[in-house]
Amino acid sequence: MDDEIYTLAQSGTKNYTEHSIILIGKGSDITNNKTAKSKAQKKIITQTMALSLVDVSKENRVYECRQSYWNTYHCQNRITTSDGKIYGxxxxNRICTIxxxxxxxELINKYYPVIKTWEDPHFVTLTAKACSKRVLKRRIDKTIEAFxxxxxxLRKRHQRGKGIKIMGIRSLECNYNPVKKTYNPHFHLIVPNKETGEAIVEEWLNLWTYKYARKYAQKNERCYSVESTLIEVIKYGSKIFTEPDLKQKSKGLGTKIYAGALHNILNAMKGHRIFDRFGFNLPKTSETSLSKVQTVIDFDKWVYIPKLRDWRNVNSDEVLSKYVAPPKLQYLLEQCIDKEAC
DNA sequence: TAGCCGAGGAGCGACGCATG
DNA sequence: CATGCGTCGCTCCTCGGCTA
Structure with missing residues (x-):
């Protein structure tokens, strides 16, 4: 396998000799084996997807993005552990689950403290008519432009004393409909109150006109749990492909992952913010956490071996996580990825 | 008068490459 | 709640001018 695509691939750590190594950053705790296992699961999902995207991008003759798919393939391939922590x-990349x-x-930690102070948070969905692949890029540009x-x-209106102050957070999502072969870019928002949601929905409908956006397709609902709504919105923001939900037992077999559609969506969204706030700034954080640099003598280096679906110690046959993929996930990754161009 | 537009500087955040 | 950092495009804020 092409593991040496980076001449400097040394797991983000450098200058090591036989006796010591310099580690950068906080590292993540793996004293609990669950963490290592979940990392292994994310790794196999991401790696399989990255390979599929490489394939699809070959067929589509879009080469520019191939390198970033390979970067994702190699993400966390070489890692170092020391004192119960993992460094890599x-x-x-957006598609990388890790x-x-x-x-x-990071986003949840940053935004939750602000959103929990809002008086009556509402969850808003803004949608418009689905579109074909041909116009997807233009449609996504338009959608962001519309917002x-x-x-x-609305801000100008407020400035002139004719309307309420508008603020909230927004995330852009795009689904693929494999039956109709259409895409529907849409927004999810959290706003501080019902009125804000109403004002935005009204303007959204005005802008798209009746031909493209209908009132019944928009949502403006009270959030009963701010935290879970926030997680949902942010999850949408970075969820590019549907991570197989292994807990939903009956669903698994029908699931398909459309790599071609995903590739199209990624390309169309390139250069755009998926998640953003509007109308407010986050409070300034004064403390700038200095990145930690340490030299350690006691460490282990590991390399990810795709066949093992695990990281193997470079000096022994020991594997790091001892993760075994559940049969349903195996099936999904081996049989259910559609690499047809969409 | 309401809405639209642009300028323009500061600052922020998403993204993604590279190496102390 | 896991690298560092540069780049780029966006937001924020405000003013002022234009047009229907």
């Missing part, structure tokens, strides 16, 4: 290099989980957690116009308009 992250690819930070990296987007980190991003998700920008609405935000500007």
């Amino acid at each position: 290099r992250y690819c930070k 990296c987007s989980n980190i991003r998700k957690a 920008k116009i609405i935000n500007q308009r």
